[in-house]
Every structure is written in C-alpha cells, then in structure tokens.
Amino acid sequence: MCFAGGEGKISVSASDASKQHSRLKNSPWATWKDPDLTGNEIRKKRRKEIKRTRERGGWVWCTPVTLTLVFRFPVAQVHLGRPTMRASQQDFENAMNQVKLLKQDPGNQVKLKLYALYKQATDGPCNVPKPGVFDLVNKAKWEAWNSLGNLPKETARQNYVDLVSSLSPSSEASSQGKRGADEKVQESKDIVVTSEDGITKIMLNRPAKKNALTFEMYKEIILTLKNASTDNSAIAVFTGAGDYYCSGNDLTNFTSAAGGMEEAANQGAVVLREFVNSFIDFPKPLVAVVNGPAVGIAVTLLGLFDAVYASDKATFHTPFSHLGQSPEACSSYTFPKMMGSAKATEMLLFGKKLTAREAWAQGLVSEVFPDSTFEKEVWTRLRAYAKLPPNSMRISKELIRNNEKEKLHAVNAEECTTLKARWLSEECINAIMNFVSRKAKL
Template sequence: MPKPVQFDVDNNAKQDRWKETARQSHVNLVSSLSPSSEASSQEKYGADEKVQGSKDIVVISEDGITKIVFNRPTKKNAITLQMYQEIMLALKNASTDNSAITVFTGTGDYYCSGNDLTNLINATGEIQEVAIKTAMALREFVSCFIDFPKPLVAVVNGPAIGIAVTLLGLFDAVYASDKATFHTPFSHLGHSPEGCSSYTFPKIMGSAKATEMLVFGKKLTAREAWAQGLVTEEGGYLVSQTSQELMRKNEKQNLHAANAEESAVIQERLTSEESSNALMNFMSRKAKL
C-alpha cells in the first residue's frame, strides 16, 4: 500500500498527542459509536450525556468526544440543506469546546446516502434556484471540515454515498464495518466530484483508482477501500491512515482552492440540461421502485 504523502509542519507534537488520544478512544468506543437500530439516537444514549441537535442531526458530547450522528434512517440519512447548517454549527461548537475529537456516524443501516436530491427538484420537476444555493452551501460546508482544528473520525456503519464518501479524504481516521460500501455516482447524476476529492483522492489512492471512483462511479466494499488506501485494517475494524497529513496547516490553501473550483463546476453542472435530465431519470426510476 502506498504510504501517505508527508508534509513538513511545525505542530507535529500537538498533532501526535491528538492522534494518540484519538487512537485510544477509537479502539474503546468504536462499537458503541455505531448505532444499528432504527431508533432515534436521542433515545439510545443515556441521560447523563449532553445531547443537542434536531431530529435529523444529533450531537452528543461526553468523555471528551463530540459525536455527530446522521439520524434520518428512513431517508438513508440523506443530507438536507438544513442539516448542512446544523452540522456546521456542531463543528463550530466542537472546535472551541473541551472535546479532543469529533466522531461522525449514522443511525440505522446507512452511514449517509449523500445529498438529498429531492432538494434540487421543484413540484414541476425542474431544476430551481435551490441548485445554486446547494452549490454555495456545499462550499461553505466543506470549508468547515478543512478548517476544523481537531481530529475528525468517521465510523462508517453502512453504505456511504456521494459527499459522505468524498469528505472522508478530510478525516483523520475512518472506521468501517463489513457492511460499509463507498460509492460516488456523480457521472450517473450529471454531477462532478465534491468534498475536495479531486485533490485528496488521487493523493490517497493514485490517479487511476481515484478516476475509477469519481468518474466511473466504481463502488468499493470496505475491504476494497482498504486495498486502495482509503481505509486501513486495525483489529476487527478498519481505520484510515491516509488523510492526517492532508489536514496540515500548509495544505489548507490547496484544499480551499480545490473546494472553490469544485463548487464552481458543481453550480454549472446542477443548472445544466444534462444534469436536469439525469436527475429526472433518477427520480423517475426511484418512484417506480
């Protein structure tokens, strides 16, 4: 497996302490951090935990860890524009509180199925202004992950799609159950890569493998993701070693540049006829299921 690219930094000691804290916490808590039932996360956690958020995003703070839970299992934890705002607020709060790490996971069978595509289509089935708003919101959303000052951990308990996959290139650790899959079907929907994946994925898995995922929409199992460097085996779970270096201070400029470029392309694509037709075809097939 290719080793991650190394960058010179002036805060290695601080990052090493964070990494060790995260590693120990991950090993101890990975099972409990991966909800498997359809019950609301607010019902799953004890009364002594600090729980915040809406019904779709639940934020739990305890024992120096902030857990952000996608809690929309009947919709495969698809992300709405309101959820964008709630996640950004949760990250802002976690960046300044006493927590050491922030963990993302999902309730139910899915980790997250990406953006809720129904946000992009109005009652008559046409792309509307919300498409442009989505592209703008996406840029701000990704920027919050780029600038987040503490280790980010993903516990991928099931299928991950779209932005839920591409964001993993900005995480410091990724656990994945054997039920996890990783899919970026952008071309099938007339979209383009997002979440800085046009920059991070080639670094993580090489240009050819990144193209297979981002352009041709190849779906990876957890084991295949391990083989390609997106996640790495440790014990009974999988944990990423690939993106720690990408979050260093001297990489932020490159990441923000990639995010800006991707967002501009996404905005153009979302308002194109090709994207509109692809979305309509997708929603038509979905309605027949």
C-alpha cells in the first residue's frame, strides 16, 4: 500500500479491486449499463459521479486491477506500507497500548490522524455534530475524523496499526543510526539524556563522584542544551543521580591538564563562558530538580533557571573564598538581585551554606518538597507543565528574560576573565592542592 498524488490515495490489491468491481457493476450508479445513454453522456455522468464520490471520501473505480481510496485529510500525510492482510482486533489493541509507551511526542498532526483512525475503526464514519468555531481542539478532531469519509472500519484499523508501528522504537532505530555527531552526547555515561512526556531530562550521572563536573561534561551539556532547544520537548529539566545533585567542579580538571595550570585556566575560561551562555540563551522553560546537596556552579547556575524545586535534604554551598576563587555563572549579578546584597554576600564571599528552606526564603528555590515524596510530586507537576502550549511558554520566557540577556552575557564574560586570573593565583593553586591532598588521605 502506498500514498501518492495530490491529497493522498491508497492503491489496494487486484483481488480487492475485483470484488469492488463486481459490486460496483451491479450498483445503481453503474451508468455504462444504461442503453438509453450515448457514450459521451455515459462518460460525463461517470465523471460527475466520480467527483461526488471523491468529495464524500468514497471508493473510486479506475481500472479492473486498481482501486483507489481518496480522502481529504487536513494534516500532513504519513507514508505507510502494509501487507494485504487485515489487522486483527488484538493487533489494534496492542497498537493502542503501544501509543502509550511512545517516548517522544509524535506531534499534533500525527496525533490528530491517530485520533481520526481510532474513531473510524471503532465508531465508523463521523456521526457527531461539528463543534463550534471557537472550540478549536474539538473542531480539529472532528475535521480529522470527518475527512476519512466512508473509510471501512477494517481499513481504518489497519491504517492505525501501521501508523503506530511507524512510530515505534524499532522503526526509529534505523533513523537513530543516522543521527549526526551533534547527538553523540546522548551516549555519554556521565550525562544521561532522555525525552518523555514532552520533557527533556538531563541527569548528571557520576554518583560515585557526587556528580562533580569534568571539562568533558561541560562540553556535553552545551551540546545537549543545543539539541534540546530544537527538539519536540516543551521543557528541559536538570537533576542528579544518587544522593547528590552536583558537587560542583571536579578539581582534578586543573591538576590533570596536559599543559599544566595555565593551559587548564585558558581552556576552562573558554569552556565556562560557552557553558553559561548556553543556559542564558536556552529558549524553553528550564527547571532544576535538586535532589540533594548542590555545590559551586551547581548553585550559581540556579539564577538562570526558570524554576528550582528542591528536596528538603538539599543544601546550597558556594565555597569560592575557601578555594581562592570568585563567583561564576552570573551569580555576582543574579544573587544580589534575587536575595539582596547582604544575603548574597554571605553566600558568595563567606561561603555560607543554606538549607533548602533557607534557600526558598531567600528566593533561590521556588518550592521545597519532603524528600519522601519529592520525586513523585515534582515529576507529576513537571508532566503537567509539559502539556501547556509550548509556544506560549517560549514567548513568555522571552518577555521575562530578553531584556537582561545582554547584561547577563557581559557579566558572564567579566566573571570568566576574573576566574581565569584567580585560577592562576597562588591562593587558588595552594587551595586546590590542599584540597586534593586532603582527598588523597581519606
């Protein structure tokens, strides 16, 4: 079976065609049997009957071996192939269950077609009144169903099964193998990216290292956000594996650099600036699900998120002065703005650690949940958010954030320049060496 031509027509087998031909020849509109009509009159009448049949979405006879079903469908055509056998009721039920397991949203056009084929397969031709002009959702559903005309239930059932099969993970495997290098980040063991229910979930996955960030993870997250900005998801969510959300930078980034501290500082400043810019420029709602302690850049980045949900076991710590460093991720601007200069100073200069409740009181966290119900409550809410109109959320975020983008980019550049100098300072080098030495003794 294949789609072809203008609005789409499905060719069927010769055996099916012969059966339809037999029925058609004996039908009341088989005008070529009327002895009172001339050849031209027969041809004209047949053309009119064919046109009317097409408008109704019915069967149109073409030749003794080809029968076509023409239906006007107001959405994108999906190209399918199927065997001549009909799908059983069990196949149909399996396909309905398979739809619930799809990991990626197939889009509104495909969902409309699934709805129309389901209704046609179960209820037959559209038999309900057309919804009002302002009932846009139900009107779109009605038009999709009505466009199938008199398509037989068995054919609709088979088409539904075929369409679901084309959306299943097995059929996507070959296309996944063709993805470009931009999506290789999905295969990283340290960053696990999944897409489900309209949510791109980005999980830091180094629980043995408390999800500390390596330079490679920085680069992977940059690429992940780039992909997530254009995928089918409505929102993006960061979280951590294990007990920690993220313990900040893996300080061995500096000690293990091939070119020494200076090379590490140069490379780190470039990567950090691009990394933070990817958060500043991310166009969709960005949510942090802080499942445990957060340290350093895992905390300072929160000022660039649109919502931050924390377990009551989470803590927030920015020990920059203890490590001879300075604020990053625009926190020198976002923290005073969120919590006031005095509270921001306590965190950024003196390294005060906040509990989840304190972070909420100071505006760093949107809401705190009991750890026992944290995952269930937060993800239920996020799935509801992901069902909101995505373009509306994008536009609203632009209105909220765009006026500050230029400022944030300037702050990020200045912070990275300052950090590069701090990383090469004696204070910072000694602090890092002492930290690594203490770790080695544990």
